[in-house]
Amino acid sequence: MPVSQLYKRGDSGLAIQEFVQRLQGLGLLDKDHSDSFDQALDDAVRHFQQQRGLLVDGIVGPHTIRALDEAHWVLGDRLLTYQVSHLLRGDDIVTLQKRLTEMGFAPGRIDGIFGRQTFLAVQDFQRNVGLGADGTCGPATLSALDRLAKTVQGGAPTALREQAALSRLGATPAGRIIVVDAGHGGPDIGLSTGLCELSEAEIAFDIATRIEGRLTALGASAFLSRPSDLDTELDEQTRAEFANQAGADLVISIHAESVDNAIANGVATYFYGTPTTHSTVGEQLAQLIQDEIVARTELLDGRVHDKTWDLLRWTTMPAVRVEIGYLSNPTDAARLADPGFRDAIADAIVIGVHRLFTEPA
Ligand SMILES: [Zn+2]
Structure with a gap:
């Protein structure tokens, strides 16, 4: 997505099409919405900004674009690895961190960032289920998570650990x-x-x-x-x-x-x-x-x-x-x-x- 421009009510074009799709994917906008930045899109943007703790102004700028990009990932969409120089961010990582926490592992704060603490928690999880502990969340780790998430409950929430x-x-x-x-x-x-x-x-x-x-x-x-x-x-x-x-x-x-x-x-x-x-x-x-x-x-x-x-x-x-x-x-x-x-x-x-x-x- 373009990153330096600001988009607001009255605008149209390719970028708007993408915002519409992202917000539809999040269930914040009707499926039959057009590609124009109208009042309904303005409302959806504000709703999204509020959910994400962003400044609620209805304007789509770099922060909102980044947040929209992070929000569209679903766990399983991509391989999650610890990239020290450019940490992965997204809602798929939020899901991963929540599941690990629920199972008593310690991925750190549930912030949607695949940092060192999350990497170590994935390794810890992998060792516990007999997988190679490479700290990368791929298909084998995901299916182990799915299998266990259904049976294991409890574990100290991040708040208590902190x-x-x-x-x-x-x-x-x-x-x-x-x-x-x-x-x-x-x-x-x-x-x-x-x-x-x-x-x-x-x-x-x-x-x-x-x-x-x-x-x-x-x-x-x-x-x-x-x-x-x-x-x-x-x-x-x-x-x-x-x-x-x-x-x-x-x-x-x-x-x-x-x-x-x-x-x-x-x-x-x-x-x-x-x-x-x-x-x-x-x-x-x-x-x-x-x-x-x-x-x-x-x-x-x-x-x-x-x-x-x-x-x-x-x-x-x-x-x-x-x-x-x-x-x-x-x-x-x-x-x-x-x-x-x-x-x-x-x-x-x-x-x-x-x-x-x-x-x-
Ligand atoms: Zn200041």
Whole structure:
């Protein structure tokens, strides 16, 4: 499918034909729909975007196209292999991960990405059923899965395993590895408005270093995902890989918001989740951080939300992203410009992390 263009209501052509077919395949659009981007297609696109945790705007751009492509795969359609340089993604992998989890294997988060953890779980499964443990999900592995899925029930859900892994570590942040991700950086200054002399990248880095200092004082190993300046932009996947390789227990990503009206304001915290699965510890941490920020500052409570953003979905440990204030709102912008306020935010986030470890769910 074409990837760089945006398609919306009123458009027509070959690409639209493909969107129609994909959405029909997902049961979101009538079988007799024409190839024009009309209101019914707009509705179907929005429905799909909502299901997938995408921005619901009825516009088919690169993210929606990628999600449509991932959604059409059914388990058995293709050979599933672990391709380190280009991980396979799709709904067939979601099905595979669910089945493995139901049977007590540990493919990691059910995220539709054939990563290392899923590869290891397939190998584990293959060894258990007497197949060659090559970690590739082909016809023999599929038929073994089909055979066993009908007879085996139970197994610890991902959520419980995630919770268990965290509690095994002990009840303080001391000794934890925590990656603090300052959003943007280098050529990517993030959002910037005339209301605050600092860019989003500068604010994020400032708050991240304040958090790092406090976590270190608590005995945790805190790592920043980037230096104060960068020569090139650092994408979300690279940041996630950094956290994965560091063996981090948690990832906290710092951003600020901006929209094209001056009224919107407040703080919101995001964790990994789709309509069918989510990170329970991620949600718990998001709520604790959100509560602490709202209690300690005047920021409006924009609440916590699940998202499938790349940093959240590529990290193998609980990860949250905090969007602190709106640079487009004069009051929030003035707050973010104040070092005392940024200190209060760092305090709130670190107390949220501390509570995650010290207070049982
Ligand atoms: Zn940002």
